[in-house]
């Protein structure tokens with residue numbers, strides 16, 4: 001042995017676990033308006049500091065400031081606020097439905113509503129979103145029927161996917177919403193392929209895809225970035241960094257070493273880091289990336305910095321792996337509260353209207369759930385049994401024909 | 410003797426191996442502080458230390474690749490793939506690397522890793538938390554595949570797998586983690602309490618890889634099953650009222666071919682039961698082996714009872730799951746042939 005130090009194996013650990021006091025004090029947060037806005041057609045090498053900034057528009061006084069302010073009409077903000085509140089009301093109600101034994105599983109997007117809602121409203125109807133399970137806001141912003149959601153969650157006779165999928169793994173082509181699978185990250189590359197097809201056809205449509213920060217570890221994430229870069233695909237690749245992947249903190253995905261937006265640097269595409277709880281910032285960054293894509297300048301990676309305020313799903317208790325009050329300490333606040341306060345500050349909203357909207361949305365959700373219950377909750381009503389043998393292929397082969405017959409349906 | 414459910418028995422096996430062998434270490438998604446989404450590694454990080462049981466990035470290919478590298482160095486990694494449905498990103502590492510390293514290096518390198526992964530349906534997990542992928546592994550030369558059906562075997566098989574110098578995939582039937590399940594989903598849940606195989610000795614013991622267990626002796630027909638289906642088979646045999654012999658294969662590779670042929674030669678009939686879809690399933694291999702080796706003894710065609718050749722549909726869980734009623738039909742058919 002020489003006298004060099006012995007090697008040790010490094011295993012990262014989060015700053016706080018249950019019983020500890022959550023402390024985000026060490027987090028470097030640029031002020032609203034501080035991070036610069038490159039021209040949409042600027043060359044990528046001129047913006048290599050973007051992944052280390054944080055695009056923020058709403059300041060502490062709830063005013064829109066700085067170069068990224070998208071100067072949106074109040075009408076758009078009202079639409080956004082409504083869709084975010086509807087998402088949360090729906091999540092809360094259907095999470096309870098699981099507790100009541102009405103379905104097998106549910107996942108909420110609490111605290112992350114601004115992301116999908118702003119992006120859904122910002123992009124065109126003909127663009128395509130390659131979602132995760134945590135972007136219900138996309139559908140809410142586009143007025144997808146609540147009853148269809150409820151019916152899928154109950155896997156009942158009205159289920160638009162005929163009982164084939166878990167609750168919440170939706171598919172809604174007409175709403176620009178690609179089919180979700182339980183496998184993490186495996187559709188990131190589909191978005192790139194879809195975008196390349198649009199370019200091949202000389203079309204003007206673009207794609208947007210999501211993964212959680214935990215999923216950036218999958219090979220599919222890096223493969224998609226390589227293809228997007230090489231072929232300058234018109235695609236917006238989004239990482240929703242909500243700090244937790246089930247019980248694993250973002251450091252297990254590499255956050256202690258660099259930002260997720262910085263992954264773009266190695267692929268030579270722009271990497272934007274955005275306050276994901278700031279509706280205006282999400283809108284502005286998406287608009288920038290969409291314009292760039294439509295100008296044939298290729299892909300952008302966007303890290304949406306946020307916090308998963310609820311548990312991972314109905315299957316876990318987050319108090320078992322993180323401080324119970326960590327969500328309350330999150331320094332970037334709650335996206336709904338922030339947009340509400342902004343509208344109030346603009347004189348476009350008030351507490352009364354907010355409360356009235358809240359209760360109207362709760363009624364809307366309640367009515368949808370009642371209608372779904374009238375058809376039947378999980379196990380009480382099913383799609384037609386024979387349909388389980390359909391769509392394995394376009395035309396059934398002898399195996400499923402025989403098996404269907406054996407089952408007598 | 411301590412009574413354990415399957416989760417506790419697996420945890421106990423890991424705990425004892427970590428204690429006994431400093432070269433054993435555990436990693437996987439959420440297995441560290443949290444103790445795994447099914448709690449199999451609960452408390453192990455706190456007891457044995459951060460580097461003995463830790464969380465990994467969400468990258469199944471990376472988990473297996475890392476385990477192979479550690480194994481090549483001389484460690485005995487035990488990795489968890491959170492659901493067997495999510496082992497597929499690691500398929501190349503398992504097939505082209507773990508399974509081939511010994512052969513292609515003429516024994517210079519090998520991959521003594523154990524891959525634990527919960528599999529199977531019956532928990533309303535939908536298409537991607539319910540699959541039974543055993544046949545895609547048994548087809549790969551160089552991989553061993555084992556499936557326990559009770560807490561005693563779970564501990565003994567896991568210890569044997571960890572001590573084995575070749576890559577072993579242990580498929581853990583998650584539906585029976587907390588209690589045996591006979592396919593009657595509408596009846597009250599059972600726990601392992603009172604089940605003879607829930608008595609799990611402390612201390613290291615092995616259930617050898619490649620040894621089937623005769624769960625029930627009989628003379629009229631042999632039923633081959635593994636995992637959850639062992640319990641379904643017992644119920645089906647009972648309900649059919651036939652004098653069936655039930656073999657719990659426990660280990661698919663290596664396969665206890667002697668136990669299978671001895672039983673079928675005795676009974677002259679064979680019914681194979683698995684939850685995985687039928688076409689290209691492990692039942693096809695079993696059926697071919699029985700036919701090749703017991704043809705002169707067979708009094709009826711071999712029957713396979715399996716999942717349908719569709720993905721696992723959420724709403725139709727119990728229409729898909731091959732429960733006791735379908736086994737009864739098959740048993741009657743072979744008996745009346």
Ligand SMILES: Cc1ncc(C[n+]2csc(CCOP(=O)(O)OP(=O)(O)O)c2C)c(N)n1
Pocket residue numbers: 134182183184211212213214215216242244245246308312438467491495498
């Ligand atoms: C390929 C694959 N591996 C593992 C899982 C199990 N799993 C489901 S969600 C999840 C955590 C995902 O975390 P992240 O990507 O950060 O998204 P978030 O849930 O935080 O939105 C894991 C490990 C899976 N669904 N697919």
